[in-house]
Amino acid sequence: MSDEKQLPVPSEKVSTPVPRLSSPSQIQTHGLTAERAAKIVNQSGSSRMAALLGIAIVTLFVIVYAFYDQGLPGVTGSSxxxxxxxxxxxxxxxxxxxxxxxxxxxxxxxxxxxxxxxxxxxxxxxxxxxxxxxxxxxxxxxxxxxxxxxxxxxxxxxxxxxxxxxxxxxxxxxxxxxxxxxxxxxxxxxxxxxxxxxxxxxxAAYTPAPDATPVPACWKDAFAVSPTPTGSATPAPTGGMGETYQISAVNPVAFEQSAFEAVAGVPFTIVFSNNNAGVPHNVAIHVGTPTGAEVFKGEIFPGIGTRTYNVPALDAGTYAFICTVHPNMAGTLTVK
Ligand code: HEC
Structure with missing residues (x-):
């Protein structure tokens, strides 16, 4: 096919009368050289390619998005x-x-x-x-x-x-x-x-030790509340008693006293009044801070009541007196 040639125009069409409402055949073929016709065929081929590529891209996107949205099959929590x-x-x-x-x-x-x-x-x-x-x-x-x-x-x-x-x-x-x-x-x-x-x-992985005490329905039961009647004293340690100190638990769940002093090397007595009705308290003494080693632990009992604690002789130093049940209740005991 020669590039410069015009497309052949059928000769009988030239002679036939031009039908109304249609353009003459010269116009219909105007400028359509063989070269252009070939180009058009070529172009439509590459646009088919482009469309195919587009469909492939969209398909791939849909697949990738589906996995992103729904998660990878068999992998929980990936969606x-x-x-x-x-x-x-x-x-x-x-x-x-x-x-x-x-x-x-x-x-x-x-x-x-x-x-x-x-x-x-x-x-x-x-x-x-x-x-x-x-x-x-x-x-x-x-x-x-x-x-x-x-x-x-x-x-x-x-x-x-x-x-x-x-x-x-x-x-x-x-x-x-x-x-x-x-x-x-x-x-x-x-x-x-x-x-x-x-x-x-x-x-989430916690399992209690087989010999662990079950958690009681009422948290107060986790603290052994002995039914000792009010005022009963633990046996007095030998070696003579020092001072007696008064400590009280008052509302709202606090010690009335924030500090007291005792004499080193002499046992002493704490009379503890628990004025929080139904709330268990005690007085325990720890070395230095409330988290230090325990040197004395008084009996835990619910208010309202009083206990007399006989505390053994302590070395000179700073101690914390706390309630074992309520970590917010703490004061300082200075022994010198
Ligand atoms: C004024 C102090 C106070 C405040 C504030 C407070 N609680 Fe309590 N909460 C307590 C006391 C005291 C108990 C024990 C009550 C009893 O035994 O009668 C308790 C008990 C509980 C218990 C039961 C614990 C157990 O071992 O069964 C839960 C759970 C609890 N509180 C949750 C909360 C939550 C959650 C809030 C905040 C919305 C809160 N508390 C605010 C004082 C408080």
Whole structure:
């Protein structure tokens, strides 16, 4: 096919009368050289290629996106939906953390280590006692649900019962208390104002030792409360008694005294009055700080009552006197 030649025009068409509403054949073939015709054929070939490529790209994208969205087959938690769900869960945990720090930490400790209120971050308790349903009941009914104490210091939290928190906030609190050590949230450190990472308390893999004491329904039962009548004394240590010191537990769950002094090398007596009705307390003496070695532990008993503790002679130094049940109750004992 010669490039310059015009496409052949059938001769009989030239002579036939031009039909109405149609262009003359010269116009229909105008400029359509063999070269252009070849180009058009060529071009439509490459646009087919382009379309094919486009379809291939879109197909590939759909396949990749499907895996991204739905997750890899057999790999749990790899889907975008799961990731979004987990992110939302962590947001709930974070809100719960903030609610806990604002409302509960002053009594239960910032890490749930206990204080005026009982410890919450204990693994045995988290496993068997502090279930979501139990937590919901406690927060809805209030402290009397825990040990049946109508005068419990722990109030009602759910707004369905006149408390300050709505059902969503209760859910968030439960999510935080139940959060595991695998749940990492970013929160602002109240002291420094910096963002810090915090993990939940619960170890999901925790199993109690086979001989572990089961967690009692009422936390107070975990402390052996002996039924010794008020005023009975443990046998006095030999070697003569020193001074008698008066220590009292007062509302709200605190020692009235923050410090006292004793004489080194002489046994002494503590008369301890527990004025917190129904709340177990004692006086124990630890070396240096509340976490130091225990040198004396008085009997734990619920208020209202009094015990006389005979404390053996102590070496000169600084000690902490604490309540074994309530880590927030601590004072300083100076022996010299
Ligand atoms: C005024 C101090 C105080 C505050 C604030 C407080 N609690 Fe308590 N909480 C207690 C005391 C005291 C007990 C034990 C009550 C009893 O036995 O009667 C308790 C018991 C509990 C228990 C039961 C523990 C167990 O071993 O069964 C849970 C759970 C609990 N509190 C959660 C919370 C949460 C969550 C908040 C914050 C919304 C909170 N508490 C705020 C004082 C407090």
């Amino acid at each position: 975008r939906l799961d990731a979004a769900k987990h992110e939302q869960y962590l947001e709930t945990v974070k809100r719960g953390y903030n609610l806990f720090e604002a409302n509960c930490a002053r009594c239960h400790g910032a890490q749930g280590q206990g204080g005026i209120g009982p410890v919450l971050n204990d693994q045995g308790k988290l496993l068997a006692h502090l279930t979501p349903q139990y937590l919901k009941n406690v927060l809805t009914v209030g402290g009397r649900y825990i040990c049946g104490d109508a005068n419990s210091l722990m109030g009602v939290w759910a707004d369905t019962n006149g408390g300050p928190l709505n059902y969503r906030e209760i859910e968030e609190l439960i999510a935080w208390i139940r959060a595991t050590t695998d749940d990492v949230i970013e929160v602002r450190d109240p002291a420094t104002g910096e963002m810090v990472e915090v993990t939940g308390w619960r170890d």
